[in-house]
Amino acid sequence: MGATKNEIFHDQINEEAAIFKALGHPARLAIVKTLLTYKTCVGNYLTNEIPLAQPTISQHLKVLKNVGIIQGTIEGKSVCYCLNHNLIERLRVFVGDMLLQYDLQQTKCDC
Amino acid sequence: MGATKNEIFHDQINEEAAIFKALGHPARLAIVKTLLTYKTCVGNYLTNEIPLAQPTISQHLKVLKNVGIIQGTIEGKSVCYCLNHNLIERLRVFVGDMLLQYDLQQTKCDC
DNA sequence: ATAACATATCGTAATATTGCAATATGACAA
DNA sequence: TTGTCATATTGCAATATTACGATATGTTAT
Numbered sequence: 001m002g003a004t005k006n007e008i009f010h011d012q013i014n015e016e017a018a019i020f021k022a023l024g025h026p027a028r029l030a031i032v033k034t035l036l037t038y039k040t041c042v043g044n045y046l047t048n049e050i051p052l053a054q055p056t057i058s059q060h061l062k063v064l065k066n067v068g069i070i071q072g073t074i075e076g077k078s079v080c081y082c083l084n085h086n087l088i089e090r091l092r093v094f095v096g097d098m099l100l101q102y103d104l105q106q107t108k109c110d111c
Numbered sequence: 112m113g114a115t116k117n118e119i120f121h122d123q124i125n126e127e128a129a130i131f132k133a134l135g136h137p138a139r140l141a142i143v144k145t146l147l148t149y150k151t152c153v154g155n156y157l158t159n160e161i162p163l164a165q166p167t168i169s170q171h172l173k174v175l176k177n178v179g180i181i182q183g184t185i186e187g188k189s190v191c192y193c194l195n196h197n198l199i200e201r202l203r204v205f206v207g208d209m210l211l212q213y214d215l216q217q218t219k220c221d222c
Numbered sequence: 223a224t225a226a227c228a229t230a231t232c233g234t235a236a237t238a239t240t241g242c243a244a245t246a247t248g249a250c251a252a
Numbered sequence: 253t254t255g256t257c258a259t260a261t262t263g264c265a266a267t268a269t270t271a272c273g274a275t276a277t278g279t280t281a282t
Contacts, residue, residue, distance in 0.1 A: 223282100224281100224282080225280100225281085225282080226279100226280085226281080226282100227278100227279080227280080227281100228277100228278090228279085228280105229276100229277080229278085229279105230275100230276080230277070230278100231274105231275080231276070231277090232273105232274085232275075232276090233272105233273095233274085233275100234271100234272090234273095235270105235271090235272095236269100236270085236271085237268100237269080237270075237271100238267100238268075238269065238270085239266100239267080239268065239269080240265105240266085240267075240268085241264100241265090241266090241267100242263105242264090242265095243262105243263095243264095244261105244262085244263090245260100245261080245262075245263100246259100246260075246261070246262085247258100247259080247260070247261090248257100248258090248259085248260095249256100249257085249258085249259105250255105250256085250257085250258105251254100251255085251256080251257100252253100252254085252255080252256100
């Protein structure tokens, strides 16, 4: 117990849930939104902007990187982060599919 | 330490992150997808369909209800669940905004 | 070489989440 | 009223997450 039972779900659902989960923390969502705002990639701007300790920010960046939402390139002594195109497009597709499915059904809920 | 520091973020980011977080577990995403598929509301169908114990499913339903993604109406001895229109539309808007912002920026990332 | 800077990693404490058995609740049927 | 069904709640153990101080790593400037 304690750990999520990923084995019992399809890979696709596990992956989609993992993307949502990564976005499901205010600091990480703030990082993503910052990367949406400043087209040019950000480095330690985040550490100054978000009032959390540097190791904490670094950890959140790692979570986003592991899921594939962002990528970072070393640029001198700082790291240049930006959004990962493939992941954003996956998000667009599967959230789009969910919302489309919703649109096609809603005459029915009589709760 | 240990708990998320919601105080340091804007309400809007906290709320959006909370929605993502609720969707960020395969069992809960499976529940939402089931509600998308079976237009008519589901009851203990979920308990039979998802191989997790009944209290576990009940707990996940509670999480989705607390965030407002689903709503349940007592219907005899079972409960009729369905998606909450307002929440789905909020999701559509803020994810749509994020993706639009992404579309408007992407000539820039040179990582 | 040394200092300064940006970032990552390690170790750890506090807290949250996940999952389930046991049990409670509430509705219907006999 | 008693039993059965569907769901919720409680209590608890296992595990994961969040946050940070201390420290390591790697790069540039002096």
